[in-house]
Amino acid sequence: MNARPHPSRRLFLGMAATVPLAATGALTLGAGTAHAADSAYVMAYFTESPDMLAANYGLHLAVSTDGLQWTPLNQNAPVATPTAGSLGLRDPFILRKQDGTFVVLATDLNGTDWTYVSQYIHVWDSADLRTFTGYRRMKLHDMDTHSWAPEAFWDAGRGQYAVIYSAVNSSGHNVIMVNYTTDFTTAGSPQVFFDPGYDVIDGDMAVGVGGYNYLYFKKNSTLVGARSTSLNPGSFTEFSTAVSHNGTEAPTLVKSLTSSSTWYLWGDTWSPNGVFYAWQTGSLAAGTWTALDQKTYTQPLNSKHCGIQPITTAQYTNLVAKWGTPAWNRLKSYNYPARYVRHSNFIGRIDEYAFDPYTDSQWKLVPGLADSSGVSFQSVNYPTRYLRHYDYALQLDVNDGTSTFAGDATFYRTAGLANAGWASFRSYNNPTRYIRHSNYVLRIDPVSTSAEQQDATFYVGY
Incomplete structure (x- = not known):
């Protein structure tokens, strides 16, 4: 029940507790309590x-x-x-x-x-x-x-x-x-x-x-x-x-x-x-x-x-x-875990959950367009568009079928630079650069400092 106004006009009529109380004996496990198996x-x-x-x-x-x-x-x-x-x-x-x-x-x-x-x-x-x-x-x-x-x-x-x-x-x-x-x-x-x-x-x-x-x-x-x-x-x-x-x-x-x-x-x-x-x-x-x-x-x-x-x-x-499990993923920022990767006005960024359109944060991690051992990020609500870098900034563009686009939209998933249990994404055609956020906007940059490593680390979930 969520954010309901106080319904003081709704009243009980004759609400005495008239049912006699039975004696309460030994207790058993209840709601939310685990069983051994x-x-x-x-x-x-x-x-x-x-x-x-x-x-x-x-x-x-x-x-x-x-x-x-x-x-x-x-x-x-x-x-x-x-x-x-x-x-x-x-x-x-x-x-x-x-x-x-x-x-x-x-x-x-x-x-x-x-x-x-x-x-x-x-x-x-x-x-x-x-x-x-x-x-x-x-x-x-x-x-x-x-x-x-x-x-x-x-x-x-x-x-x-x-x-x-x-x-x-x-x-x-x-x-x-x-x-x-x-x-x-x-x-x-x-x-x-x-x-x-x-x-x-x-x-x-x-x-x-x-x-x-x-x-x-x-x-x-x-x-x-x-x-x-x-x-x-x-x-x-x-x-x-x-x-x-x-x-x-x-x-x-x-x-x-x-x-x-x-x-x-x-x-x-x-x-x-x-x-x-x-x-x-x-x-x-x-x-x-x-x-x-x-x-x-x-x-x-x-x-x-x-x-x-x-x-x-x-x-x-x-x-x-x-x-079945979802055919899409969401990516959570490591150092801003209230924020998720999304596109907004076709710009890649991280924004605080919850937001609409929520489908802006849903991605299909498909085989890389330039190398199937990598990944590309296909938008769920704009399925002809992929995240790609352009002048190092990430944006959501229509796949034009060129090798340049394929390279710009392909990344290698690695162990997270700030946490190996998470993930980082190295650029296919700029292999010294990783996807990271800067002022909440996504781009590809060289990563060396601890802060940059955190900016470049994401949890791939739902």
């Missing part, structure tokens, strides 16, 4: 961009082996789309159920009409995230308020799944609600799960971690955590240090698969910019987070309000086999 992750999201050229309110998927660098599936197109209600979704969430299959939940909202009210959420079943079956909407309440950003976790003491979501209470501020279900078809009566007395939205849970259950949420454009030794509604108490990056929402907790103590916290900036930021902690109990360098992570292109679920190697492999 997990070795990768899947992300669910929808897409938007600053001028809304990328606006698509279907279910999108991406995969990652480390939870930081992401590969969109299905060419970053949706793999499923709602067929009822608003006919669109926001805020998708994936839960692996107790039987090992998956359920997908999402807000019933197509676009940004914040006045639209739905008492329902979208639901799909999936055995493997390759097929989506049993599409339906599940009703959560009868009140004149929304059901935003649904997530779920298993409550072992109740023997039921808890579905939490954001809605407005009788005092006119957003709270985190909960309904209990066994089948994600019929939900029990709604209860207030977390109401600290001020506006909170976008709840995300980590269940049964070191004797605590953790709830992260948006508070005053920051991400904050609460915790409890039980899963009872009303039992959570705020405890963590708030984190933010120029207004952040949609917290997503992700357990590292390679470290027993490391957790990541993802957050999304307000719509429609859709920039993700990530923080790291070595102790979820400490409640303090350190911002990660943007070099270390790359979100799927135009992704918004994600849900992340650990998966097995086989599931990762099968997802890639089913949906």
Whole structure:
């Protein structure tokens, strides 16, 4: 749920927590928590961009082996789309159920009409995230308020799944609600799960971690955590240090698969910019987070309000086999990792993500026009044009078929001059020069100093 106005006119009618609380017994692993066999992750999201050229309110998927660098599936197109209600979704969430299959939940909202009210959420079943079956909407309440950003976790003491979501209470501020279900078809009566007395939205849970259950949420454009030794509604108490990056929402907790103590916290900036930021902690109990360098992570292109679920190697492999990886790449600057290589007015440069047209930053790295062992950068949105140097400046020109053009548009990919895990690109016909940025404009230059090496180093991703 992103950049929504405060919907104080939407009120609950008679919202006493009338459902009796069952005794809560031993806790099991919950949403976002890894199982022993997990070795990768899947992300669910929808897409938007600053001028809304990328606006698509279907279910999108991406995969990652480390939870930081992401590969969109299905060419970053949706793999499923709602067929009822608003006919669109926001805020998708994936839960692996107790039987090992998956359920997908999402807000019933197509676009940004914040006045639209739905008492329902979208639901799909999936055995493997390759097929989506049993599409339906599940009703959560009868009140004149929304059901935003649904997530779920298993409550072992109740023997039921808890579905939490954001809605407005009788005092006119957003709270985190909960309904209990066994089948994600019929939900029990709604209860207030977390109401600290001020506006909170976008709840995300980590269940049964070191004797605590953790709830992260948006508070005053920051991400904050609460915790409890039980899963009872009303039992959570705020405890963590708030984190933010120029207004952040949609917290997503992700357990590292390679470290027993490391957790990541993802957050999304307000719509429609859709920039993700990530923080790291070595102790979820400490409640303090350190911002990660943007070099270390790359979100799927135009992704918004994600849900992340650990998966097995086989599931990762099968997802890639089913949906395929993008036919294009994006290039991130090493020393300005918020910026990506793009063309603008047919000039090559690096600009800060997110921007439109977003297709300006998509490239096909094809065999070099002058030497097939090299690469040429073919524009996705101007496929007759390639990046080439002219008087050492890079520009996007139509391939005229000459050997001069082919030479100017061919580069040899090498280990990154500033980081061998990244990439640098040496000119074919000016072999002492590399692609680099200078004042954010791309050119080919000799490279010797550390600063120049950083200017000439890029991450090839998506």
